[in-house]
Amino acid sequence: xxxxxxxxxxxxxxxxxxxxxxxxxxxxxxxxxxxxxxxxxxxxxxxxxxxxxxxxxxxxxxxxxxxxxxxxxxxxxxxxxxxxxxxxxxxxxxxxxxxxxxxxxxxxxxxxxxxxxxxxxxxxxxxxxxxxxxxxxxxxxxxxxxxxxxxxxxxxxxxxxxxxxxxxxxxxxxxxxxxxxxxxxxxxxxxxxxxxxxxxxxxxxxxxxxxxxxxxxxxxxxxxxxxxxxxxxxxxxxxxxxxxxxxxxxxxxxxxxxxxxxxxxxxxxxxxxxxxxxxxxxxxxxxxxxxxxxxxxxxxxxxxxxxxxxxxxxxxxxxxxxxxxxxxxxxxxxxxxxxxxxxxxxxxxxxxxxxxxxxxxxxxxxxxxxxxxxxxxxxxxxxxxxxxxxxxxxxxxxxxxxxxxxxxxxxxxxxxxxxxxxxxxxxxxxxxxxxxxxxxxxxxxxxxxxxxxxxxxxxxxxxxxxxxxxx
Amino acid sequence: xxxxxxxxxxxxxxxxxxxxxxxxxxxxxxxxxxxxxxxxxxxxxxxxxxxxxxxxxxxxxxxxxxxxxxxxxxxxxxxxxxxxxxxxxxxxxxxxxxxxxxxxxxxxxxxxxxxxxxxxxxxxxxxxxxxxxxxxxxxxxxxxxxxxxxxxxxxxxxxxxxxxxxxxxxxxxxxxxxxxxxxxxxxxxxxxxxxxxxxxxxxxxxxxxxxxxxxxxxxxxxxxxxxxxxxxxxxxxxxxxxxxxxxxxxxxxxxxxxxxxxxxxxxxxxxxxxxxxxxxxxxxxxxxxxxxxxxxxxxxxxxxxxxxxxxxxxxxxxxxxxxxxxxxxxxxxxxxxxxxxxxxxxxxxxxxxxxxxxxxxxxxxxxxxxxxxxxxxxxxxxxxxxxxxxxxxxxxxxxxxxxxxxxxxxxxxxxxxxxxxxxxxxxxxxxxxxxxxxxxxxxxxxxxxxxxxxxxxxxxxxxxxxxxxxx
Numbered sequence: 001x002x003x004x005x006x007x008x009x010x011x012x013x014x015x016x017x018x019x020x021x022x023x024x025x026x027x028x029x030x031x032x033x034x035x036x037x038x039x040x041x042x043x044x045x046x047x048x049x050x051x052x053x054x055x056x057x058x059x060x061x062x063x064x065x066x067x068x069x070x071x072x073x074x075x076x077x078x079x080x081x082x083x084x085x086x087x088x089x090x091x092x093x094x095x096x097x098x099x100x101x102x103x104x105x106x107x108x109x110x111x112x113x114x115x116x117x118x119x120x121x122x123x124x125x126x127x128x129x130x131x132x133x134x135x136x137x138x139x140x141x142x143x144x145x146x147x148x149x150x151x152x153x154x155x156x157x158x159x160x161x162x163x164x165x166x167x168x169x170x171x172x173x174x175x176x177x178x179x180x181x182x183x184x185x186x187x188x189x190x191x192x193x194x195x196x197x198x199x200x201x202x203x204x205x206x207x208x209x210x211x212x213x214x215x216x217x218x219x220x221x222x223x224x225x226x227x228x229x230x231x232x233x234x235x236x237x238x239x240x241x242x243x244x245x246x247x248x249x250x251x252x253x254x255x256x257x258x259x260x261x262x263x264x265x266x267x268x269x270x271x272x273x274x275x276x277x278x279x280x281x282x283x284x285x286x287x288x289x290x291x292x293x294x295x296x297x298x299x300x301x302x303x304x305x306x307x308x309x310x311x312x313x314x315x316x317x318x319x320x321x322x323x324x325x326x327x328x329x330x331x332x333x334x335x336x337x338x339x340x341x342x343x344x345x346x347x348x349x350x351x352x353x354x355x356x357x358x359x360x361x362x363x364x365x366x367x368x369x370x371x372x373x374x375x376x377x378x379x380x381x382x383x384x385x386x387x388x389x390x391x392x393x394x395x396x397x398x399x400x401x402x403x404x405x406x407x408x409x410x411x412x413x414x415x416x417x418x419x420x421x422x423x424x425x426x427x428x429x430x431x432x433x434x435x436x437x438x439x440x441x442x443x444x445x446x447x448x449x450x451x452x453x454x455x456x457x458x459x460x461x462x463x464x465x466x467x468x469x470x471x
Numbered sequence: 472x473x474x475x476x477x478x479x480x481x482x483x484x485x486x487x488x489x490x491x492x493x494x495x496x497x498x499x500x501x502x503x504x505x506x507x508x509x510x511x512x513x514x515x516x517x518x519x520x521x522x523x524x525x526x527x528x529x530x531x532x533x534x535x536x537x538x539x540x541x542x543x544x545x546x547x548x549x550x551x552x553x554x555x556x557x558x559x560x561x562x563x564x565x566x567x568x569x570x571x572x573x574x575x576x577x578x579x580x581x582x583x584x585x586x587x588x589x590x591x592x593x594x595x596x597x598x599x600x601x602x603x604x605x606x607x608x609x610x611x612x613x614x615x616x617x618x619x620x621x622x623x624x625x626x627x628x629x630x631x632x633x634x635x636x637x638x639x640x641x642x643x644x645x646x647x648x649x650x651x652x653x654x655x656x657x658x659x660x661x662x663x664x665x666x667x668x669x670x671x672x673x674x675x676x677x678x679x680x681x682x683x684x685x686x687x688x689x690x691x692x693x694x695x696x697x698x699x700x701x702x703x704x705x706x707x708x709x710x711x712x713x714x715x716x717x718x719x720x721x722x723x724x725x726x727x728x729x730x731x732x733x734x735x736x737x738x739x740x741x742x743x744x745x746x747x748x749x750x751x752x753x754x755x756x757x758x759x760x761x762x763x764x765x766x767x768x769x770x771x772x773x774x775x776x777x778x779x780x781x782x783x784x785x786x787x788x789x790x791x792x793x794x795x796x797x798x799x800x801x802x803x804x805x806x807x808x809x810x811x812x813x814x815x816x817x818x819x820x821x822x823x824x825x826x827x828x829x830x831x832x833x834x835x836x837x838x839x840x841x842x843x844x845x846x847x848x849x850x851x852x853x854x855x856x857x858x859x860x861x862x863x864x865x866x867x868x869x870x871x872x873x874x875x876x877x878x879x880x881x882x883x884x885x886x887x888x889x890x891x892x893x894x895x896x897x898x899x900x901x902x903x904x905x906x907x908x909x910x911x912x913x914x915x916x917x918x919x920x921x922x923x924x925x926x927x928x929x930x931x932x933x934x935x936x937x938x939x940x941x942x
Contacts, residue, residue, distance in 0.1 A: 193857075196821075208670055291768055424667065
């Protein structure tokens with residue numbers, strides 16, 4: 001992989017043009033560039049040559065036009081919480097920091113929609129929605145920006161009931177390349193809940209990882225805060241028993257809102273980190289949304305089903321505080337696990353398989369990693385068939401990295417053999433380009449390349465991501 | 472609009488090549504061509520020059536390759552139930568009749584997925600699923616093919632709870648053009664419930680109206696048959712009161728499975744046609760899915776809400792037979808209305824608006840059509856903000872057609888001003904190309920054209936649809 005340390009600085013001409021247009025909002029400071037050349041992936045940073053702190057869509061339009069003129073790669077940047085190297089400036093260029101575009105433009109409670117700028121964070125949005133009795137359910141754990149969540153087609157714990165970004169974005173404004181003017185802004189949808197008006201441009205940009213344009217505005221579908229919420233944990237004699245319980249829930253159509261697996265390693269990490277009193281046995285962490293009677297009924301059904309699979313130690317958290325503690329712990333599992341081995345990095349898998357194949361895939365992955373001796377943890381959105389195995393490696397050890405990558409490759413191969421995907425929610429980025437080819441074949445990747453070529457003929461939007469290594 | 476009667480027959484060379492490859496499966500009989508040159512739209516038929524009854528994907532691959540070689544337009548054909556002229560051979564060419572590709576390839580009950588060929592009909596699939604306790608919820612009324620439903624991004628009565636084809640297709644196989652070989656088949660997804668693996672090709676083909684390739688295989692998300700189902704009708708003092716009740720249900724997050732409006736004209740038509748005993752007053756026809764207790768609770772909530780808006784005459788249909796009669800009547804509303812004015816055709820609107828704007832849009836449309844004197848009816852998927860106003864015109868009267876088109880244009884203009892879409896589920900086809908431009912702007916249509924150009928450089932897949940008249 002190239003190191004941008006080897007790249008020349010921007011040409012004086014390019015830099016002058018950028019400075020003239022953006023003034024102080026442009027930075028070439030080493031620390032700023034370094035901070036914008038990394039994400040939560042285990043890759044070493046690759047800094048852009050400059051960072052633009054965008055104030056509004058006009059900045060983005062100007063940046064894209066200048067980039068077209070000067071042949072400058074552009075990398076949209078939000079919270080920096082992506083996990084597959086999406087933000088690394090592998091060909092240098094300009095990082096577009098969108099955190100300053102963080103205005104909630106409108107909330108329409110009667111229509112259950114909101115329109116926001118890309119730098120609005122998930123928590124910021126939900127804070128603003130609460131007084132209206134609404135929420136935006138997509139919750140990848142990190143306090144990501146809505147723009148970033150669009151770009152990676154994020155999902156997370158609530159997806160089993162509410163869907164992913166794919167299902168919850170109604171429309172976008174996107175700045176794209178334009179042959180004549182350098183750039184232009186396009187709209188991809190309306191505030192209507194459904195539409196058959198031409199190609200689904202919204203879904204094309206959702207999940208495109210910044211490779212087709214820069215999202216400048218997002219209209220989202222909202223949901224009423226449920227009348228009643230309750231959460232529960234249940235422990236199981238094995239990961240297999242926990243997963244089979246989750247599968248049974250899905251197969252019977254129970255509208256569970258969240259259904260998360262934590263293995264004993266993940267539990268140990270969060271216990272140490274958050275001081276929670278949990279047994280170190282495979283656990284399902286669940287949440288139910290509905291009317292008080294509906295939530296009660298769901299909980300009873302789940303308890304009976306769990307018992308059939310050897311589940312025990314049901315523990316209910318129905319106060320908001322108790323629930324928040326549990327979910328905070330779940331969301332911190334990744335960072336807690338990192339801290340369990342000081343100085344380590346995590347190589348995190350993200351495969352998603354048909355639910356009937358999930359238990360076997362997880363069991364095989366555990367057998368593999370146990371045999372390797374690498375420390376690890378497992379968390380999973382098991383209701384969707386999606387799980388994350390984190391290999392905790394010493395970044396200084398090439399051997400550990402190689403072992404983790406080899407295990408990851410075997411895990412993905414099993415997921416693909418089970419008719420699943422190499423990535424449920426993290427995206428392809430730099431890390432999974434070979435897996436993408438294995439998953440859908442070179443013909444389909446060629447189609448993606450043709451679309452990229454049509455919309456970004458000079459290849460300047462986040463180059464090197466999704467399929468650069470292919471073809 | 473050109474009439475294919477004016478087009479020359481296929482060249483002897485092209486015809487010989489088609490005959491050599493396909494033998495008896497190719498037809499140039501006038502009656503067959505005529506039957507394949509129309510749909511349920513009010514347009515006069517425009518027959519293709521030949522029809523190929525495809526037996527398998529190999530036929531589609533060969534047809535696409537021959538089409539590339541001979542410059543032959545291709546129009547995929549399913550049940551013929553589309554409503555916007557999608558199937559009219561405006562540039563002549565070959566109709567690909569896919570009804571022979573009607574095998575259900577697999578059902579995986581444990582994963583809640585099925586894989587089918589494009590000619591499988593909605594009812595055929597649900598018949599096959601019933602024994603497994605599953606169903607496929609998308610129900611546009613017509614017994615459309617699954618391939619056709621993909622192509623138009625169909626939805627219908629269940630969409631308010633289960634989503635549209637957009638949300639319920641997991642992956643496709645599609646035959647696309649290939650510069651070297653003439654054609655190739657690509658896969659767009661796996662059987663996993665979610666994925667972030669590259670561009671969302673599945674959603675790109677869903678709703679592309681046959682303009683990018685030919686769908687040869689579809690993997691669908693299934694749903695467990697609900698434990699309990701109940702349906703109810705309620706009558707209201709005005710269309711406005713009925714719509715406001717539906718809006719209130721949606722805003723409170725009640726998981727209603729279907730929520731349909733029928734105006735007095737639609738009720739009169741179905742009564743005459745189906746002999747149902749219904750009051751000729753604005754009506755909501757609703758269905759609830761869930762546990763027996765959950766369904767009961769939903770029904771009580773709805774009854775209270777309806778009463779607040781002046782709703783009365785609640786009538787419950789909890790036996791399958793009673794429910795089937797009601798829904799059959801609803802689904803026949805279109806044909807029943809056509810029969811209410813012998814010899815007429817319907818120009819049907821399909822706008823979809825944010826729910827808070829729905830009542831005002833419908834009221835204004837009613838005032839308009841009442842002033843015109845044209846007979847009409849209204850049905851609506853009001854939970855989604857989507858409604859259909861059918862203008863019943865005498866096809867021989869240019870004046871009536873012009874009046875209906877003018878009313879339609881005013882209705883769409885109001886829907887767009889309300890931040891809605893000109894089409895919730897029928898698609899653009901021939902009829903709404905100007906509306907599409909008004910809706911998302913020439914910049915977005917240019918993006919669609921760029922994608923079309925990239926995937927179908929010779930412009931042979933269903934030419935003249937979606938954006939031919941634009942640009």
